[in-house]
Amino acid sequence: MSTTMPGGRRADDRVLRRAGDRAELRHTVSLIVPARDEALNIPWVFEQIPRCVDEVVLVDGDSTDATLRMASTCLPSVRTVRQRGTGKGSALRTGFAAATGEYVVMIDADGSMTPAEIPHYIHFLDHGYDFVKGSRYLAGGGSLDLTAIRSAGNRALLAVVNRLYGARLTDLCYGYCAFRRSFLETLELRATGFEIEAEMTAHALRKGLRIAEVPSTELPRRSGRSHLHAVSDGRRVLRTLIAERPGARPTQTKAVRER
Ligand SMILES: Nc1nc2c(ncn2[C@@H]2O[C@H](COP(=O)(O)OP(=O)(O)O)[C@@H](O)[C@H]2O)c(=O)[nH]1
Ligand SMILES: [Mg+2]
Numbered sequence: 001m002s003t004t005m006p007g008g009r010r011a012d013d014r015v016l017r018r019a020g021d022r023a024e025l026r027h028t029v030s031l032i033v034p035a036r037d038e039a040l041n042i043p044w045v046f047e048q049i050p051r052c053v054d055e056v057v058l059v060d061g062d063s064t065d066a067t068l069r070m071a072s073t074c075l076p077s078v079r080t081v082r083q084r085g086t087g088k089g090s091a092l093r094t095g096f097a098a099a100t101g102e103y104v105v106m107i108d109a110d111g112s113m114t115p116a117e118i119p120h121y122i123h124f125l126d127h128g129y130d131f132v133k134g135s136r137y138l139a140g141g142g143s144l145d146l147t148a149i150r151s152a153g154n155r156a157l158l159a160v161v162n163r164l165y166g167a168r169l170t171d172l173c174y175g176y177c178a179f180r181r182s183f184l185e186t187l188e189l190r191a192t193g194f195e196i197e198a199e200m201t202a203h204a205l206r207k208g209l210r211i212a213e214v215p216s217t218e219l220p221r222r223s224g225r226s227h228l229h230a231v232s233d234g235r236r237v238l239r240t241l242i243a244e245r246p247g248a249r250p251t252q253t254k255a256v257r258e259r
Contacts, residue, residue: 028054029122030101030181034083034091035109036061039070040223045107046074048115052122058109059083059095067109088175088227089196093189096181105178111222112145113176120214121178130183130209133201134176134216135169141215153234157198160238164245165205169213173197173237176216183209194228195236202244 031053035042042058049056057079058071071078081098083091092106103125107113117134124132136143146154150173158172175197179187186207191199204211242248 025126027103027122027126028101029103029105029118030055030057030099031115031118032092032095032099032104032106033058033109034061034088034095034106035059035063035067035071036091036227037063037065037067037224038109039063039066041111041221042067042070042109043074044111044222045109045113045115046071046078049075050115050118052119053105055079055099055101057081057095057098059091059098061086061088061091085192087193089189089191089193089199092196093191096184096189099181102181103178104181104184106175108175108221110224110226112219114217114219117176117214117216118178120216121176124212124214125178125180128210129212131179131200131204131211132177133169133171133211133213134174135171135213136174136216136218137170138213138215141171141217143218145218145220147230149230153230157234157237157241160241161198161201161205164241165202166246167205169201169211171213172201174216174218176218179204179209183207191240193236194233195240198237199240199244202241206244206246 029052031049033056035058056075059081060068061083068080071080081094083094096104103122105118105121107115121132135141154173158169161167161172162169177200187200187203189199
C-alpha cells in the first residue's frame, strides 16, 4: 500500500524503478582538445569547462607558441600529450587512445565551440545514444565562423553522406562530437587530417551506432588563423566518404587510407 505524500507524490515512488532512472548514473567524461598554436584561445575555453568533465586531454601538434604552458597554467590538472603523426585527425586519435573516461567529447581549442554545450552531448549519451554530433543547422544552432565557400562545401558533402549512407543528417564537417569510448574500436579511425570528423560519422553510420544531433552554435575563432584549406581538405572528405561507403570494396578503401 502506498501513502500519499505532499504534492500528490506516493511514498513508494522513491523505490520504484522508473523510466529514465539510468540517466541518474554518473558516467566519467574525457574532454579531448586538439591544439596547434592556440595559446591565446585556451584560457577562454578552459575557464568554461563544466563540472561534468572529469579529465581534460590537450593534444599538442608541435605548437611553437605557449600552448602547453598556457594549458597547464589555466588548468593544472590538464593532461598534455604530444600527437603521433601530423594533422588534426592524428591528434584526435592520439587523444582518444589516451582518454580514460566512459564518454569522450572532442572540442576545438580556438574558442569556436562553447564548452557550456558539453552537457547537451552528455544528455544524449546518458539516454542511450552512442555517437552525438553537434549541428549548426538544427534550430537552436548556427555559425558565425562559416565562410560562404565552407558553407557551400559542407552542404555539398552533407548531401553526399546522406545519399551514400541513407542518412538524414543536418551537418557534417563540424568537430564538436561525443561518443561512448567503448565504441572507439568499432569506429576504426584512421584519418590523419580534417577528414576525421567525416570518417567518424561515416563509420558510425555504417556500423549502425545510434546517432543523435544536437544544436550547436559555432563562434568565430578568437584569435589566430584556421589550419583548414577548404578545397584540399574538402577533397579529402569527399574521398573518405566515397571510399568508406557501405558496400565499398576493401581495395578502394585501402587505396585512400594509404594516400
Ligand atoms: N594537435 C593538433 N591540433 C590541430 C591540428 N590542426 C588543427 N588543430 C586544432 O584543431 C582545431 C580546429 O582547427 P582550426 O584550424 O580551427 O580549423 P577550422 O575550425 O576547421 O577552421 C583547433 O583547436 C586547432 O588548433 C594539428 O595538426 N594538430
Ligand atoms: Mg576553428
